[in-house]
Amino acid sequence: MPEHYTEPVTAVYSCMAGTNQKKPRCIALGGTIAKQVSCGMYELRSSSCKEVQIADEQCNKARLAHHMLPFVQIDTDEADNDDSFEYVS
Ligand code: SF4
Numbered sequence: 001m002p003e004h005y006t007e008p009v010t011a012v013y014s015c016m017a018g019t020n021q022k023k024p025r026c027i028a029l030g031g032t033i034a035k036q037v038s039c040g041m042y043e044l045r046s047s048s049c050k051e052v053q054i055a056d057e058q059c060n061k062a063r064l065a066h067h068m069l070p071f072v073q074i075d076t077d078e079a080d081n082d083d084s085f086e087y088v089s
Contacts, residue, residue: 001044016049023065033066 005027006014017027031037052058055071063070
């Protein structure tokens with residue numbers, strides 16, 4: 001990763017350049033926010049990038065900073081079959 005892709009947060013920790021802002025915009029993010037974006041180094045992204053999941057708090061915080069509606073997490077657990085269900089025709 002190019003050195004200018006990161007910026008220090010503390011003496012020990014660093015982050016992707018542009019992500020430690022009120023209105024975050026990672027240096028590796030390509031495209032137009034709210035239209036279509038992609039990570040320019042997806043395969044090489046850091047573990048902290050991998051921790052962010054769609055619709056989680058950090059994802060939605062960034063969306064709100066760009067005036068986008070938050071995503072809503074949907075429970076994707078398999079539904080149980082209701083064996084007593086009867087069709088009405
Ligand atoms: S996933 Fe890619 S675009 Fe998003 S913060 Fe990480 S390096 Fe930047």
